[in-house]
Amino acid sequence: METKIWAVNEIEQAAKAIKRGSLVAFPTETVYGLGADAFNEQAVGKVYAAKGRPSDNPLIVHVADAEQVEKYAMVDARAKKVMDAFWPGPLTIILPVVRGAISHTVTGGLETVASRMPDNDVTRTLIRMADTPIVGPSANTSGKPSPTTAQHVYHDLHGKIAGILDDGATTIGVESTVIDLSVAQPAVLRPGKITPEQLEAVLGEPVDSEVHQVAASEAPKAPGMKYRHYAPDKDVYMVAREDWTQAIIWAQGQLAPVGLMLPNDLIVEHQLAGMNFVWSLGNDDAEAAAKLFAGLRYFDDRDDIATILVAELAHTSANAAYNNRLGKSSSGQKFNVTDFM
Numbered sequence: 001m002e003t004k005i006w007a008v009n010e011i012e013q014a015a016k017a018i019k020r021g022s023l024v025a026f027p028t029e030t031v032y033g034l035g036a037d038a039f040n041e042q043a044v045g046k047v048y049a050a051k052g053r054p055s056d057n058p059l060i061v062h063v064a065d066a067e068q069v070e071k072y073a074m075v076d077a078r079a080k081k082v083m084d085a086f087w088p089g090p091l092t093i094i095l096p097v098v099r100g101a102i103s104h105t106v107t108g109g110l111e112t113v114a115s116r117m118p119d120n121d122v123t124r125t126l127i128r129m130a131d132t133p134i135v136g137p138s139a140n141t142s143g144k145p146s147p148t149t150a151q152h153v154y155h156d157l158h159g160k161i162a163g164i165l166d167d168g169a170t171t172i173g174v175e176s177t178v179i180d181l182s183v184a185q186p187a188v189l190r191p192g193k194i195t196p197e198q199l200e201a202v203l204g205e206p207v208d209s210e211v212h213q214v215a216a217s218e219a220p221k222a223p224g225m226k227y228r229h230y231a232p233d234k235d236v237y238m239v240a241r242e243d244w245t246q247a248i249i250w251a252q253g254q255l256a257p258v259g260l261m262l263p264n265d266l267i268v269e270h271q272l273a274g275m276n277f278v279w280s281l282g283n284d285d286a287e288a289a290a291k292l293f294a295g296l297r298y299f300d301d302r303d304d305i306a307t308i309l310v311a312e313l314a315h316t317s318a319n320a321a322y323n324n325r326l327g328k329s330s331s332g333q334k335f336n337v338t339d340f341m
């Protein structure tokens with residue numbers, strides 16, 4: 001199958017493809033998603049096949065308005081509060097399913113379902129035109145960094161999906177915060193741009209924010225968190241801010257070039273501007289999040305690079321999403337002076 005790239009004035013073609021049960025990648029403010037009609041079980045099945053995704057890892061249902069959620073999930077006052085405060089936006093809400101209202105292929109057989117209203121006009125128009133909510137995991141091959149451009153999606157999925165709606169690079173660059181509101185105490189299952197503190201302020205009650213790292217054998221709360229993730233086929237190491245001087249000395253002593261992903265102030269300080277083994281993470285932490293996955297993909301596609309060193313950010317709640325994704329990409333490996341020098 002030839003994969004089309006549609007411009008934002010070609011939403012109607014994308015909507016038609018969704019309606020006939022085909023797969024369409026769509027833009028959001030976080031990462032590109034891989035869309036299918038949430039009420040067409042066969043179409044949803046194709047999503048798992050195209051990504052190579054394990055079938056016990058449930059999908060997020062994307063909606064264009066909050067009322068759509070009530071067709072398949074139990075929306076209580078608490079859920080309405082966070083929807084009002086954060087939708088459209090980078091927040092995915094887990095709620096109990098309305099029994100029989102949505103297929104097990106979407107929920108991975110759980111009694112709960114994830115929903116999100118993306119902050120992207122093109123995609124909300126697509127959902128309205130297709131006249132159905134659409135499921136949307138990140139539009140990458142399972143295990144690879146999530147796509148932040150249409151070209152990333154094309155790289156992973158061309159020939160496997162009908163088309164891609166191209167709305168340029170996403171702005172946030174890491175996936176949405178996932179909050180579980182199906183339980184007594186709200187819990188963040190995946191960190192994202194919206195922090196536990198912001199959620200607590202709206203909910204007026206404590207939010208559990210420990211992201212539990214689960215072993216592959218356990219039944220995790222967010223099934224997606226147990227798999228190796230966001231990982232290029234390279235050796236990735238996190239570098240703490242105070243270790244960059246040593247890390248650069250180590251990198252420059254290697255025979256093959258080592259990919260370096262670091263913020264502009266460190267690039268300037270170490271006189272690395274313009275070097276072809278350097279990927280800039282920009283001028284602040286938000287930019288770093290927006291550029292993380294693209295950098296990992298850039299080095300993943302370079303045959304001359306076997307190792308990538310990536311800046312860890314200060315451990316604040318706003319940086320939790322970035323550090324969490326980097327932790328997974330690197331399988332937790334850290335550059336440290338004693339082992340490397």
Ligand code: TXA
Binds near residue numbers: 176178223
């Ligand atoms: O920003 C995002 O959320 C992007 C864009 C495309 O919207 N989507 C995304 O989807 O990241 P995906 O499938 O890559 O990640 C969904 C996460 C997985 O960790 C999955 O296990 C979890 O949400 N999840 C989905 N349904 C769930 C449920 N019922 N209970 C617990 N976790 C759930």
Ligand code: MG
Binds near residue numbers: 137138146
């Ligand atoms: Mg994903």
